[in-house]
Every structure is written in C-alpha cells, then in structure tokens.
Amino acid sequence: MSVEISKLASGLTVVTDKMPHLETAALGVWAGVGGRDEKPNEHGISHLLEHMAFKGTTKRSSREIVEEIEAVGGDLNAGTSTETTSYYARVLRADVPLALDVLADILANPAFEPDELEREKNVIVQEIGAAQDTPDDVVFEHLNELCYPDQPMGRSLLGTAKTLRAFNRDSLCDYLSTHYRGPDMVVAAAGAVDHKQVVAEVEKRFASFEGTPGPKPQAAMFGKGGTKVVHRELEQAHLTLALEGVPQNDLSLFSLQVFTNILGGGMSSRLFQEVREKRGLCYSIYSFHAPYTDTGFFGLYTGTDPADAPEMMEVVVDIMNDSVETLTEAEIARAKAQMKAGLLMALESCSSRAEQLARHVLAYGRPQTVEELVGRIDAVSVESTRDAARALLSRSRPAVVALGSGRGLDTAVSFAEGLTRARAKARLH
Numbered sequence: 001m002s003v004e005i006s007k008l009a010s011g012l013t014v015v016t017d018k019m020p021h022l023e024t025a026a027l028g029v030w031a032g033v034g035g036r037d038e039k040p041n042e043h044g045i046s047h048l049l050e051h052m053a054f055k056g057t058t059k060r061s062s063r064e065i066v067e068e069i070e071a072v073g074g075d076l077n078a079g080t081s082t083e084t085t086s087y088y089a090r091v092l093r094a095d096v097p098l099a100l101d102v103l104a105d106i107l108a109n110p111a112f113e114p115d116e117l118e119r120e121k122n123v124i125v126q127e128i129g130a131a132q133d134t135p136d137d138v139v140f141e142h143l144n145e146l147c148y149p150d151q152p153m154g155r156s157l158l159g160t161a162k163t164l165r166a167f168n169r170d171s172l173c174d175y176l177s178t179h180y181r182g183p184d185m186v187v188a189a190a191g192a193v194d195h196k197q198v199v200a201e202v203e204k205r206f207a208s209f210e211g212t213p214g215p216k217p218q219a220a221m222f223g224k225g226g227t228k229v230v231h232r233e234l235e236q237a238h239l240t241l242a243l244e245g246v247p248q249n250d251l252s253l254f255s256l257q258v259f260t261n262i263l264g265g266g267m268s269s270r271l272f273q274e275v276r277e278k279r280g281l282c283y284s285i286y287s288f289h290a291p292y293t294d295t296g297f298f299g300l301y302t303g304t305d306p307a308d309a310p311e312m313m314e315v316v317v318d319i320m321n322d323s324v325e326t327l328t329e330a331e332i333a334r335a336k337a338q339m340k341a342g343l344l345m346a347l348e349s350c351s352s353r354a355e356q357l358a359r360h361v362l363a364y365g366r367p368q369t370v371e372e373l374v375g376r377i378d379a380v381s382v383e384s385t386r387d388a389a390r391a392l393l394s395r396s397r398p399a400v401v402a403l404g405s406g407r408g409l410d411t412a413v414s415f416a417e418g419l420t421r422a423r424a425k426a427r428l429h
Helices: 045-052 062-070 093-108 114-132 135-147 161-166 169-179 195-205 253-264 270-278 306-326 329-346 350-364 370-378 382-395 408-428
Strands: 002-007 013-018 024-031 075-080 085-092 185-191 226-231 237-244 285-291 296-304 399-404
Touching: 002 195, 013 195, 013 350, 024 093, 024 350, 045 075, 045 085, 045 114, 045 169, 062 075, 062 093, 085 093, 085 350, 093 185, 093 195, 114 135, 114 161, 114 169, 135 226, 135 237, 135 296, 135 399, 185 195, 185 350, 226 408, 237 306, 237 382, 237 408, 253 270, 253 285, 253 296, 253 306, 253 329, 253 370, 253 382, 270 285, 270 296, 270 306, 296 306, 306 382, 306 399, 306 408, 329 350, 329 370, 329 382, 399 408
Parallel strands: 013 185, 226 399
Antiparallel strands: 002 013, 024 085, 024 185, 075 085, 237 296, 237 399, 285 296
16 A cells, blocks of 8 residues: 655645455545634534535535435435544546545535535434433433533433524534634545546636644543432443543554453453343443544443342443453454554555545555554553553542432442442552
C-alpha cells in the first residue's frame, strides 16, 4: 500500500492510499468538529448540519445529488460523532472526480432552504423519539451526562426538540463558516485513486475552505462519578459503568485496550465467560474504551433480569478487581492477536482505510504506518497491561447507571463502590 499526503495552501490535508487490486474507491471529507464543539444554544446543530448536507445546494436539488451518484452505481453517506463529522462516497475508479465535486458542492454551496430545514428538523425529532424508545441508547445518554456533567461531551448528539426548533438558515451558515476551516479538514481516499489527481480536484473544488483553524472545544472534565437509577417499566435491567480512560496520545493506550479486550471484548473475555457462559445471567455483555483528544471513556454494558441485577453487578466488580492482578500471558497474547487481526482486516476495505487515514491525520497530524501500529501492539506486556488497568481503576470514581424496574437496581449500583478495593491495590504498587 502506498500512502501519500499533501497539505494544501488552505491548510486542508489530502491523504490517499492507492490499492492497485481494487476497481472502486472510497473517499470523503472529515471535519474536526462534532458534538463537543457545540455551545448550549447549539446543541444538536452538528448532526442537523450533516443531515442538511444532502438536502440541496445552489447547483443541485436533493434529488439530483443522490441521482448523480447512484447513476454511476455509487453511494453517499455521512456521520456525526463527538469530535468529527464526515461526508463520504463509494464509487468506481472513473467517478472519483464526480464524487469529489458532489462532496465539495454540499459543503461549499448548501441551500439550507427553509422548507427542507423544517422537514429535516422534524425527521430528527422522530429520530430522538426512536432513541428514547431504545433502552440501551437511553442508559448511555444518562451515563454520558453523569460522566461529563454540564459539558458538551455529556449531551446527546441529536439535540432536543427545543434546541432544534431554534435553528434557522443563519444558524447553520454561521456554524459551518466557524468550524469548517481548511486546517481542520481532511480529504481522505483509498482504493482505485491517484494522489495527484485527487489533490488537483480538491485544490479546485475546495478552494473556499481556508483560513485559520476554528475555535477549540471546551476541555473535557470527567465528573465525580456516582450512581443513578432510572425507573422505567422494561423486561430487562440495563446496567452501565464508566471510568475515565486515556486520550489518543497517551502511551498506555494500547495496554489499556488490551485490558479492555480481555475484560469484555469478545466471547473469550472474562466477563462473557463468567457472566453469560457459566452463570447465564445475560445475553449481551461487553466493555470498550473510546479515546478522545484530551480524555478517554471506558465503558461497560450489560442487560439482565431485574431480579439478577445485584448479582450481575457484584460479579462484574469482582471480575474487574481480580483481573487487574491475575492477567495471564495467554490472555495478553490472545487480545493482541485480536487487535492485530482487526487492524489488518480493516486494511482490506477501502472504506475502512479511508476513515482510518482521516482519523489519524486529525488525531496525530499524519497517518500512522501499519508497522508502527503493530509495533505498539507487540510492545504491550503483562506488566504494562496491569499498570494500565490499575491506573484505570484508580483514576476516577466509577459512574454507574441502571435503567429498568424493580427494587434490585439500587442494590446493584451500590456494588460499584467495590471498585475502590482496586484503588487501594493501585496505591500499594
């Protein structure tokens, strides 16, 4: 694979990876702006702007946008996250210029017609309603609020019906011009692409995106933890637990990821084997770690019968505490193999590769090589993983949210304080 990167005079970065065996290309625009960049009166505007991107420009109607891409067999999509917003396409080799033209058009020349805006705001209100009907979405909304109180990081990406109603064309134009700046944007492409051609097309079509970087978001401050029980008549009790993790540039990131995988990253993980396979307490249980620019979020989720919630949480806490000091070489090796396989398998998809390139440029200023990433995974040891796990359990008080019905939920969340035993261990090392 041949990765090439160019920084244009506007500050915008173009990064490509030519994959000669492919006849298709994945390409997109990634902007370093997301939910955490929103002021209180802008709650949900990043997501609304992403929706409005396909609702017409000064050159194309919303129908013409999708018809032009689908007429050549391609597809368009977009996504909003905490720190980034992306707009991307998958097309055949010959249609890369067309895809770049459409992507530039929807960002540089959006129409934001009032009727379309009102319709799309109503669509998102329906999306909010759908999320409120999904318990595992609701429980994580409450968990984020508990972890990042009174901060953009703790708010839902969707916004609220009230904040959405306040947005108009001027709101979207102001947000776009403030945050979609050349130095904060990456055009990434992988597959059947030619770097020089992509650079030439981007220089021509994205010329309006220039200037100084946009404003930095509010620094994230992980909260004081604690517990919250949300009562709702449901068949299951939904249990979540969070701890402050580490940011993207932290040296312990890969060791913490190994610990997370051993704990609840797959069917061979300790939590899955003990809670589901041995005890039959749940259908789903998993843990994850999401690194951000200046913080990290370790999370754990499971659903169980309300009557089993206290036992479930007690077992989860015991396994977490025990795992810190009893990790084995075999578990470390298995988790590292899973991470390397996931990395290398992703390289076989041009869509995954384009996204990875863009994420690396936004996070690190350059794409990290496969050799670098594999080397960092290989460098993880039993001791470095234990150190990362001890730091995780001592860095913050746990935040725990339970959603469901029954008296057992209050008892269940109280068991999370048992993680303080791990903090005591950490102080001894």
